Amino acid sequence: MAGSASRSCCPAHLVNGGAWEIRKPHTSQLHLEGIMNATLFAVAGLPGLLVMVWTVLPTGRNWFVRRYRWPHRLRGTLAALGGVLLMASVGFAADPKDHSWLRVLVLLAGVGMIGACLVAPTFRIRHGVATQPRKVLAIGAHPDDLELACGATLAKLSDAGHEVRTMVMSAGSKGGNSAVRVTEATAGSDFMGASAVQIHNFQDTYLSEHGQEMVTAIEAFIEEFRPDVVITHSRNDYHQDHQAVHSATMRAARRHSSILCFESPSSTRQFDPTVFVDIAGYLDVKIRAVAMHRNQKGKPYMSAEKVRSLAAFRGEQVKTSYAEGFEPVRLLGSAVGEF
Incomplete structure (x- = not known):
């Protein structure tokens, strides 16, 4: 019985008399965890949606072309990362009980997007600044x-x-x-x-x-x-x-x-x-x-x-x-x- 209790998904505690007592998480704890997960995926999905829309719209496309060398590569990378964030949020909304692998996707895409933003300035179009404008x-x-x-x-x-x-x-x-x-x-x-x-x-x-x-x-x-x-x-x-x-x-x-x-x-x-x-x-x-x-x-x-x-x-x-x-x-x- 002890072996069975130790394999349980719920925490087990030894009480008086050597018996095992299985304690289930409190309802409020589960509710709080659900809110935190929902917030995480909502926060991840919003920038994902905004990045995808910006990279697809003509205004966004022009913005990248006008400012960066190899603009299509940078735009494509950000669009892909934004898509991952958005799809992870959609996946959580579809099945909020199974979200462990979605957390990994959000983490990887988030790190990738931050990295792309940090690297992006090195791809800026370089031009001189005229001291005597004509x-x-x-x-x-x-x-x-x-x-x-x-x-x-x-x-x-x-x-x-x-x-x-x-x-x-x-x-x-x-x-x-x-x-x-x-x-x-x-x-x-x-x-x-x-x-x-x-x-x-x-x-x-x-x-x-x-x-x-x-x-x-x-x-x-x-x-x-x-x-x-x-x-x-x-x-x-x-x-x-x-x-x-x-x-x-x-x-x-x-x-x-x-x-x-x-x-x-x-x-x-x-x-x-x-x-x-x-x-x-x-x-x-x-x-x-x-x-x-x-x-x-x-x-x-x-x-x-x-x-x-x-x-x-x-x-x-x-x-x-x-x-x-x-x-x-x-x-x-x-x-x-x-x-």
Whole structure:
């Protein structure tokens, strides 16, 4: 009998006469233990749910891309750990009597999430901080031109403390839904860090017929913003709208000291960059900015592979991992500064 009592799940005590007395836990003790377990899993499930939602929402995805190198790995890791915490809470709710193994899962996932948060700062995108901030004006013909051509450069300049503003000459109605494309252009510029974006409604594919109107608009923007550097399309481009914007910018900025021309998917073989910006850490930012133009999804030059391969090619030219190339029309060192 003594052996049987010692194997019982309830505590046994020796009393007078050598008999064993089995004492069951008090009801209040069991109730308190249940409350503690329920609190543990509820507390674990809430951050798990919040982390999962944040990593899945577009806002959260953009937040990771804009701040971290290898953002998708970090986001995926946190989403998995959050999922474990959430599922452990759901498992406890389904069967509150069997929770020992769930406690282990919560412990491991919690430690993993804390570790990920501690390690995350080492994956932050590294960028310089300008001691003499400059003003940069980027001018494109269509809503997605700037993201495709110099999205990483603009984001890097913005993060360094330079003020970036963008100007788009058409709403792109011939190439898609103009209302949607204007919204996407605004979102893209905001994602790259531009402090302001100005979108005009000159008819795309016919921008050459609005030459003087574009010159007037660009002159007004330059007069108001007074940029140190102007960035626009190259004349070495097959697209007639890109050529028209290049020509209008050259006329409007005829007295400006620093003008750079970027590379578009339609640039010709004569495009010959001699100014390069290292975009290590910013390639995912560029790819995400391009992907925000969902109205143009499906066009071959919008794919992440094409964007990555061009950046790798330009990077190899200057012996770095990824770069964006520019043709200088003229470039004044004192105007560019730490640019």
